[in-house]
Amino acid sequence: MSKGKVWKYGDDVNTDVIYAGKYTYQQMRPEEMASHALEDLDPEFAKDVRPGDVIVAGKNFGCGSSREQAAACLRAAGVQAVVAKSFARIYFRNAINLGLPVLQSEEASKNLKSGDDVEIDFGGGKIISGEKVFKFPPLPDSVIGILEAGGLLEWTKKKLERAK
Amino acid sequence: MGQTFSEKALGRKAGKRVRAGDVITVAPDYYLSHDNSSAIIGEFRKLGLKKVVAPEKIVIVLDHIVPAADEKYAQNHKTIREFVAEQGIPNFFDIDAGVCHQVFSEASFALPGSVIMGSDSHTTTYGAFGAFSAGIGRTEMASLWATDEIWLRVPETLRIEFSGRLSPGVYAKDVILKIIGDNGADRANYEAVEFVGPAARDFSLASRMVLANMAAEMGAKNGYFEADDKTLEWLRARAKADYEIVMSDPDATYEAVLKYDISTIEPQIACPHAVDNVKPVTAVDGKPFHQALIGTCTNGRFEDLAIAAKILKGKKIHPRVRALILPASREVYLEALKKGLIEIFVEARCVIVNPGCGPCLGAHEGILAPGEVVVSTSNRNFKGRMGGRDSEIYLASPATVAASALEGKITDPRKYL
Numbered sequence: 250m251s252k253g254k255v256w257k258y259g260d261d262v263n264t265d266v267i268y269a270g271k272y273t274y275q276q277m278r279p280e281e282m283a284s285h286a287l288e289d290l291d292p293e294f295a296k297d298v299r300p301g302d303v304i305v306a307g308k309n310f311g312c313g314s315s316r317e318q319a320a321a322c323l324r325a326a327g328v329q330a331v332v333a334k335s336f337a338r339i340y341f342r343n344a345i346n347l348g349l350p351v352l353q354s355e356e357a358s359k360n361l362k363s364g365d366d367v368e369i370d371f372g373g374g375k376i377i378s379g380e381k382v383f384k385f386p387p388l389p390d391s392v393i394g395i396l397e398a399g400g401l402l403e404w405t406k407k408k409l410e411r412a413k
Numbered sequence: 414m415g416q417t418f419s420e421k422a423l424g425r426k427a428g429k430r431v432r433a434g435d436v437i438t439v440a441p442d443y444y445l446s447h448d449n450s451s452a453i454i455g456e457f458r459k460l461g462l463k464k465v466v467a468p469e470k471i472v473i474v475l476d477h478i479v480p481a482a483d484e485k486y487a488q489n490h491k492t493i494r495e496f497v498a499e500q501g502i503p504n505f506f507d508i509d510a511g512v513c514h515q516v517f518s519e520a521s522f523a524l525p526g527s528v529i530m531g532s533d534s535h536t537t538t539y540g541a542f543g544a545f546s547a548g549i550g551r552t553e554m555a556s557l558w559a560t561d562e563i564w565l566r567v568p569e570t571l572r573i574e575f576s577g578r579l580s581p582g583v584y585a586k587d588v589i590l591k592i593i594g595d596n597g598a599d600r601a602n603y604e605a606v607e608f609v610g611p612a613a614r615d616f617s618l619a620s621r622m623v624l625a626n627m628a629a630e631m632g633a634k635n636g637y638f639e640a641d642d643k644t645l646e647w648l649r650a651r652a653k654a655d656y657e658i659v660m661s662d663p664d665a666t667y668e669a670v671l672k673y674d675i676s677t678i679e680p681q682i683a684c685p686h687a688v689d690n691v692k693p694v695t696a697v698d699g700k701p702f703h704q705a706l707i708g709t710c711t712n713g714r715f716e717d718l719a720i721a722a723k724i725l726k727g728k729k730i731h732p733r734v735r736a737l738i739l740p741a742s743r744e745v746y747l748e749a750l751k752k753g754l755i756e757i758f759v760e761a762r763c764v765i766v767n768p769g770c771g772p773c774l775g776a777h778e779g780i781l782a783p784g785e786v787v788v789s790t791s792n793r794n795f796k797g798r799m800g801g802r803d804s805e806i807y808l809a810s811p812a813t814v815a816a817s818a819l820e821g822k823i824t825d826p827r828k829y830l
């Protein structure tokens with residue numbers, strides 16, 4: 250379990266503010282992508298985020314375009330997980346497939362504030378912040394496998410190797 | 414306890430009984446991609462594989478920028494053609510075929526009870542034929558090519574029951590816009606949407622495709638209509654493989670049931686810049702605009718063109734308006750040509766563009782200048798989608814767009830009936 254701080258945002262955080270459209274057709278290295286993460290929502294984020302930090306948001310996180318970079322840039326920034334009341338469908342898939350854990354917890358979404366210290370117990374389905382513990386439905390084994398491999402492409406590579 | 418369509422269709426593929434919320438791994442029947450296949454090829458190459466696992470399941474339709482508008486797009490198409498030849502992919506449709514969702518349906522890959530994945534968000538369209546079909550990202554399409562497997566979460570289901578009959582001048586497009594306006598663009602996030610009830614059966618297949626297509630604009634994973642006599646009639650001449658009709662059990666569990674008496678619905682329009690910003694057409698009646706677009710994967714089928722042609726016949730569109738007609742496929746184009754619709758359009762001063770996506774995604778063939786307004790039959794009106802960031806997109810039925818094109822301002826089509 251690694252520790253981090255909470256970055257708290259509201260409802261309907263869309264993929265445009267997570268990763269602006271003007272960058273989507275440029276090839277960028279992960280560090281460069283990270284430097285643009287959440288640029289149009291919170292310019293402080295990219296400067297101050299530390300590995301292990303957690304984004305906490307309201308409903309429908311990641312709505313809008315299907316651009317995969319909106320998940321990749323947060324992972325590159327070292328974000329340990331995104332916790333939200335709900336996720337837009339394609340964002341949820343893209344996040345898992347790019348190795349970014351996305352956890353659904355209405356309670357955590359309601360109660361956590363920016364700057365709170367937080368730890369995540371992925372196997373136990375728990376988000377821990379001081380005395381407070383919030384449960385999330387544990388991710389299914391197949392999904393955990395993809396996250397542990399570091400994303401779908403890596404997972405697929407391993408699977409292909411095993412098959413050989 | 415009974416099961417929903419989606420639980421059954423995915424359970425058949427997973428080889429076990431599944432419930433909403435389960436995550437399963439399945440091998441879909443077909444997977445669709447379009448011009449984005451060149452990006453997918455790039456991801457696929459990273460896996461270090463020589464061959465795709467199941468070339469016969471891959472369906473590629475070039476439709477987004479066809480014919481190629483510049484060298485970059487031309488190179489994309491070339492990369493795809495070479496890959497198709499190298500991998501022996503039998504189901505490849507080049508720039509002459511039309512927009513992917515129409516071509517895929519006409520070629521009858523969309524079979525009742527089948528499971529289809531597409532790297533396009535409007536893959537939901539095949540629910541019109543009783544299939545389970547959902548959109549996915551490019552990385553997962555590459556992985557699907559490599560493994561013929563994908564993880565899916567079995568969706569909860571939102572059931573929408575239709576009763577009543579449409580009033581004259583009101584169409585499937587008005588119904589789906591009304592539903593999205595009432596319930597919001599994330600109402601069906603991650604859910605299946607079943608369109609049922611006597612009035613759902615009254616809809617033609619083309620109209621069912623409008624509803625299933627735009628279920629994506631409510632956030633849905635897939636849309637669904639029960640296959641019935643109309644579906645079987647469509648498939649009789651086209652289906653190349655066996656299929657089994659899958660339906661929800663009467664005691665299935667739904668997230669919610671919405672009821673719509675469609676006889677109370679009047680013509681609707683989605684205003685800039687959100688698909689759920691929906692008003693009755695009468696609320697924006699008289700708003701001047703610059704371009705009309707009739708077509709796309711939402712409303713470019715023969716029945717749509719026929720409605721527009723009926724309104725435009727013997728008239729001229731307003732001198733200040735440019736009107737683009739975009740048949741959804743070559744098949745639709747040919748039928749429109751043989752039945753005299755194209756002549757009506759050209760005489761009315763419309764421009765016919767090549768079947769495909771046309772200007773729908775803002776890449777070519779009718780881009781808007783800053784400050785311009787389009788009234789379109791397509792499915793998305795996000796800021797800047799069809800051109801400059803301060804251009805505006807209104808979404809409506811083919812009848813509304815045709816009537817508006819005649820007047821040069823947004824117009825209730827019922828006065829042209």
Ligand code: SF4
Nearest residue numbers: 512709710770773774
């Ligand atoms: S017509 Fe528009 S909505 Fe349909 S597939 Fe093409 S770009 Fe997408």
